[in-house]
Amino acid sequence: MPQTPMVDHPDHEAGRSPSATSPLLSVRGLKTYFKLDEGIVRAVDGVSFDLFAGRTLGIVGESGCGKSISARSILGIVDRPGKIEGGEIWLQQESEDSPAIDLLQLPHEGAEMRAIRGKEIALVFQEPMASFSHYYTIGNQIMEAILLHSTASDAAARARAIELLGMVGVPNPERRVDEYPFQLSGGLRQRVMMAMALACDPRILIADEPTTALDVTTQAQVLNLLQRIQKERGLSVILITHDMGVVAEMADDVVVMYLGRAVEKGPVDEIFHDPKHPYTQALLRSIPSIMAKPRTKLATIEGSIPHPFARPSGCPFHPRCPDAIKGLCDVTEPPTHALRPDRAVSCFLYGDAS
């Protein structure tokens, strides 16, 4: 099993005083490949990161970088023909004394894994419209998770569903519980989605582009809600987004991904104010800013994201990288270089190679 060198042991001293010394969830060298007729797509190719209790880990990157697949890999719900080909996903047990378990060692469809899904780790993701079935009331779909993971009666589950809806700020939860998803606005749907994810009081919430389809004012509401709930329940959150603004506002730690690889990670402030990887630097420069002077041009990154089948050799970013070293970057994949225990970058410009 390939090991990534980034953080060799989960116990470390964090920069921004993590609430716990050992990570709640530790992903190591995760590889998820899609074997298609056209070739193998290495959607996630050796990604490692840690999620600490009560904190928010932001995973950012453009389309096709593998951030969503990483999230699904954690839950073990990657669609065919995708398959986790390697890595470890260590989940700290509820009781501190019990050893952490490697989720990838559990049978995918086994009861243990299913008990973790929804109960321990919940998922909220984009397209709140499509993320619900139209054929069942939202109450039904929330209660389902409750009934699945507890011995609650139908009535109790329903009461819990109403309570959850109230908690996420859905007005008239007693009435709404019997409505269908299409009867709700986008913002409400995302709240309901949140209620559903929180139904079993999970420790970890994976929010996959939770606000992408929403308008800004609604996005603001939902992000606020997410922050509130996290605070109230001490949730750990993995926030997956392409929106650097959202990451800046929400995340404590950030992983930047590009074509299936984590190119840089570190505390949010450092990522934004001291980016190391040329991709992170360029990405930040190219973001249009509401604070910009009107009609100012943006810095750009040359070229476009390669097609997943035409993944460049060496460092996948090298064709677009202004600092690419000929004969090195286009040949060899750069190793992950740990600058500090909580700060790493995959680039030949740093570490031994430089």
Added chain:
Amino acid sequence: MTLLEVKGLKKYFPIRKGLLRKVVGHVKAVDDVSFSVKRGETLALVGESGCGKTTVSRCIMRALDPSAGEVNFTLDGRTTDLATLDGKGLKPFRRHLQMVFQDPFSSLNPRMMVGDLIGEPLLINGMSDAAERRKRVRELLDVVQLPVEYMNRFPHAFSGGQRQRIGIARALALNPSLIVADEPVSALDVSVQAQIINLLLDLQDQLGLTYLFVAHDLSVVKHVSDRVAVMYVGQLVEIASTEDLFHRPKHPYTEALLSAVPKPDPRAKTERIILQREVADAANPPSGCAFHPRCAHATDLCKQQRPALVDLGQGHQVRCHHAHELDLKGVGSLA
């Protein structure tokens, strides 16, 4: 010099009910919208989904027939109300009004090569000489910074950014005066989005284009537009120069909108204004100011009386009873 003037534009969609499908009401998708666009400038039309901004652009393009109002288009010194023209009367104006879509390829024939796609509007408008057409297509590809070899490729071979460039080339083929760009970069990745924004800015400088830029992303709008019009539930609530609107908003909705945009800087700890409740229903808008149920500053007056669009000077118009009294926060400037 005004190129486009929209006056009192309305678009109502009937709501039918019952056995005989009687019209029992209207969705006022666009309700009395007026603005003008000067030649060579960019006016951004912003607002959240369902606010009517796309309906406005469709009415201008006459993909929809306005229920009322004028769409005055000035060409060679002569002003014509497009809203009154029929299909035949519109035809000479079509080439002067072009559209750039979110994804131009979803509406284009995947079996046509790029050269033919770009050349199609030329052919339709009478450029029958194939060699001449190819020459023009080359020029256009050059303008949008695409290699000329791409002419002989099929659309599916292109990335999102390249497709958008092809869409822009197609729109430019007939030297239009006005380009209505409907969310032209919202489907693109950040790194590519910047390229297209820059391209649009460059083209405007080079070709003297006029843009009506329909978008929801205020950051993008800040980069491209000269003036910004904000819509809420079918109405214009504020229109001003970009600088004024972003830094000195006069409408509480604009203020909320600006504050809600996440800033890509973990140190910029601005206070978000969280609007309560939902966007009003255009089929059943609230009395008075449509925004009042969500407005922190709303008074009884706001509930009863619909505010008019008033000019605060320098073309800064706002639809708020309390525009003069309120001290609203805009976004800070980058240092």
Added chain:
Amino acid sequence: MLAYIARRAVLAILTMAAISVFAFIIIQLPPGDFVDAYIANLSASGSSVSMEEAKSLRALYGLDQPIYVQYMKWMSRVLVGDFGESMEWHRPVAEVIGDRLWLTIVLSLSALLLTWGIALPIGIYSAVRQYSALDYLFTSISFIGLAVPNFLLALVIMYFSFVLFGANVGGLFSSEFDLAPWSVAKVWDLVKHLPLPAVILALAGTAQLIRIMRANLLDELRKPYVVTARAKGMPEARVIWKYPVRAALNPFASTIAYLFPYLVSGSIIISLVLSLPTVGPLLLKALIAQDMFLAGTIVLLLGVMTVIGTFISDLVLMWVDPRIRFQMD
């Protein structure tokens, strides 16, 4: 909702009225009339009708009257539930069709149930286990099923059952029960004869249905709500059955409109080949013989069944799809 149903009902009635006119016009369209067809039939089979006979036959059947008079006469009877008399069968049309109608329905229904019973599980399996060996097998079988016209299949099966077993496949009854009044033994005889035609009828539909179900389900399986359901920790089987299968079945509600006329007509070609006493061949013969009232009534019946089917399919859709239920008005 009531207004919606009422509106649909009124539309349905108007459509039926229009169908009655069209049905009558359609059967009048071919050149000649019943007597012409009758004479042609006889002269080809070595008998003759003289001019005098032809003339009196026309008068007897009222074929010498203008079309609109014939239509009005027919409609005035149809409205009181009398569909006229079949010229060829010399029996009330209702009776002639009635004889065959329920057999047709029994046959079509068993074929349908068989189709669904075979196709849906296979379609679901194929979609869930896409690109598995069995999926490939089912896919190739269903492509063959789609490509081979089912009447040909019927012929081949008939031929082989004759060559191999000397069995005669046609018909729905053994000859000793053809004449017999209804009895348990006769029903049992029917039950014994039913499977083969039902299977043949079902096969082509099965192939198609497998493809549709597979495609529908594949679409649904990719939808985010499936991921949501999985993320809740539901067992895979329950995820599939509760969510995507439910959604993939939904489009079938709209096929009810097409099934209804099929239920009463059966498959004409298969029925001909297998000599099944269903309504389909009756229509064909009535059209060839230009047996006006019989053909008209069957065409009308098919039209009405389509209208009713559409109406019911709307109601079913309304029932199964909450979106439609809530967006009707």
Added chain:
Amino acid sequence: MKKSVLLGICASLLVGVSAFTPVQAQQPSANLMASGLVGKLEGPELILDASKWPKTFGEAPELAELVKAGKLPPVKDRIPAEPLVMKPLSEVGKYGGTWRRGFLGPGDWENGNRLNASDKLLFWDPTGTKIVPSVAKSWEQSADGKVIRVNLRKGMKWSDGAPFTADDFVFWFEDLYSNKDIVSAPIADMSPGGKPGKVVKVDENTVEFQFENPHFLFVDFLAGDTLIGGGQSVRQSQGTTYGAYAPKHYLKQFLPKYSSEAQVNEKAKAEGFENWVKMLHFKKDWSFNTELPTLGPWKTTRPINTPTWVLERNPYYWAVDSAGNQLPYIDKVVLTLAEDSEVINLRAIGGNYDMQERHISLSKLPVILENQQKGGYKVHLDLALHGSDTTLFINQSFKADPEVAKWLTNADFRRALSMGIDRNQLNDTFWLGIGTPGSVAPSVQMPQSPGKEYRDKYSTLDIAKANQLLDGIGLTKKDAEGYRVRTDNGERLRIQVQAVKALLPWPQQAEMIGEQWRKIGIQADVREMERTLATTRTRNNEHQIMVWTNGGTELLYLFPRHAIPVDPTEAYMAPEFATWYASNGAQGRAPTDPQMLKIYDLFKSASGQREAGDRDKTAQEIWKILVDQQYAIGTVGESPAQFGVRIVSTKLGNIPARACIAQHCRTPSSSHAETWYFKQ
């Protein structure tokens, strides 16, 4: 899917492609002729000498039981004092059994009618050449030909036991035939020279048909399948009211004359009929009304408009075998509905029928033969007596295209077309080599045959001669592809051939003929049509050439319509002339062609010729003109294509080796199915 396509596939599937390829087809032809499939024309012999009649009578066991139970009079009281006595073909048979047969539904009523055709006054012997008594004991014709006396059998009874007498004839004539509500116009059969005849009762058992003009053909008419002579089963069913007698004791209750119009109409309403006329049409139809008294060997007990048409023995049937056993031997005939004739073929091959000749397709012969053993049947090929199964009727009254009309009415043009046909190729391909190539003239076995040379005249392949004729009439110019061109505009001369897929695959045959005509530079455009459309077109005089059979023409006077244009219902040779002839010149158009006029004259004169021999000579004259003029081009005939492939269960006895296949023989009735029996 078009039905024809389906049938085509079905046929080729069953028969294998071999049946259609000439090379292999030739082989069976020789074998078949030698294999004894075509036998000798034979059948039961009528014993007319009363002294040889049996004195005691037997009856079916089931009837004997009824007699015992007192429900039926004894057999001697049921049989007339002067029965029809038949010596069965091989042996005296045994009673019992059900004859299984297939039919196609109520449109296929002739299927049953033909089993019951002995209810005609006179009939033909099994060879189809000699008139013999049937319902009538005997007949006499006056020297002037104006009176025909028919003697009935003393003590003969209807199927319900009521006496059958001269009153039933008068009733038919006065109350049915002469009633304008029922029969709108008098028929030619009863009106020689346009003057209506009448029916007169001489005594209980004697009837006279009296005419103002000589009507020497009337006896032939009574024996033929004509409106007057056809018999009750066929002529009083399906809405028509002909024949010569009707059961007065039963039918009078439905006529206004015997009560009142109001009363019968009320009765009609009560039974669900619109009016009394419609009720009567139903009540007198033996195939629908099981109560109707009839004279045939079997009577309907389950009507034709149900999935099984069932006929059961007539307990009062008036014929006995030479041992005195009342006929028929077979208890029951069950006709089972098949949705399609293909199914009938399949079932026959499967041995599901005891005797089936109707709807059996010649093209399936190889499969039929192959399965003889398995199906437990024997195959007989009965050759027809008419000249041409596939006949090209050339419309002599065509006028829509004057140029085409000019050629269609040119005798040399027609002769050339005829000589341009390779009949052997057609025979090998479509008749499996079993038919006989030739002209339209009937088989030389028939008394009206003009002789063998007229079977061949202008009717054998002679490309050189044909081209010579065409050149001779001025069709000398040809286009680039070698087709002759029109003389008016120089474009290719195109002759439309209209063909219907009915008795034989006529469209395919026409295509082959069209191919053959290439060699003589004639372009034929074959138009395959739906049957009704084709007949409508011919009635409107729109066709140029129509392909149809000339079946029925073996006795010209009885069924002339397929030989000469006299009946507008089927006048492919000249619709306008037929209308003219049938309306006595009131409508239509008179021919100017002297040969055609001569045919009409000859045809009309026959009725006035006393001697049958003279009438036959007249017919021969007509045939000679027809062959010489080639108004209709014959191809292949004297074949088993229609009703001639007979599949008979090996269990049946007294089966003739060959049966008469002809219109007047009412196939298979002249073979007297009532003498057939189940051996086990």
